[in-house]
Amino acid sequence: MEYKIISVTNFFQNCYLIWCKKTFNAALIDPGGEYKKILNLLKKYKLKIKKILITHCHLDHIGSAYTLSKILNVPILGPHRYDIFWLKNIELQNKLFNLPYCVFKDNIWLKNKQNISIGKINFKVYHCPGHTPGHIIFFNKSNRIIISGDIIFKNNIGRTDLPKSNFYVLKNSIKKIISLLKSKDIIILPGHGEKTTLYKEIKNNIYLKLKYE
Ligand SMILES: [Zn+2]
Ligand SMILES: [Zn+2]
16 A cells, blocks of 8 residues: 645645555545645556545545546545534535535445455544544554544544534544554554554553543
8 A cells, every 4th residue: 555645725634645556546535625736646646546535524624525526537435424414514614614615415424344445455444433423534454554534643632622523432432443453553644744653642642641530
C-alpha cells in the first residue's frame, strides 16, 4: 500500500490518496474540498481511482466528494448511517465551519466490521462514534495502518463540543479500538496533523490517561 496526503480546506484536512502497488487501483479518503488540487495530484500518478471513502460527514471531510465522484465516475462509500444528522444539516455546516456549501448524496452507508477492498488492499471498517454519531475508521491489517478521521490525533482527540458529539462515547470508541486491535504497533493516519502511532498515543496522549470515575 502506498499513500499521499493532500491538505485541503482552511482546516488543513488530510485527504489521503491510497493505492495498491500491484494493481494500481486507488481510493481517495475524505476529499474535503479543493477538488482541482486533488485532480492535479492525480495527474502525477497513473492510478485507477475506484472508490471514495468517507470517515464522517463533517464538511471539511466531504466537501468535494460528490464532485469528484461525478468527475471520476466512482462510488462514495461511508460513513455509518448515523451521520445522516450532519447531512440533514449540511447548509448549517457551512456557517458552523465557514466552508463553502456542497452537495453530498448517493453515498453507500457502511457497517461495523464491513470489508472494503482496493486492489489487493483490504480495509476493515470500525464504527467509532463520539466525534460524530456515524464516524468510522478504516484498518488495514497487513500494513498495520488506521485511517482514523477525527477520532484521534497526535496528542489530541476529536472535538466533542459539536452537536451530537460526546466525549465519553469517543473515549470508549478509542478504548474499544485499542483492545480490538491488540497491538500498539499500528500507524495512525489522522484527519488533521501529523501521523502518529497507537503506541505513542497510549504512552503520551493525556486524553486517554485522564480518569473520570
Ligand atoms: Zn470532524
Ligand atoms: Zn476534520
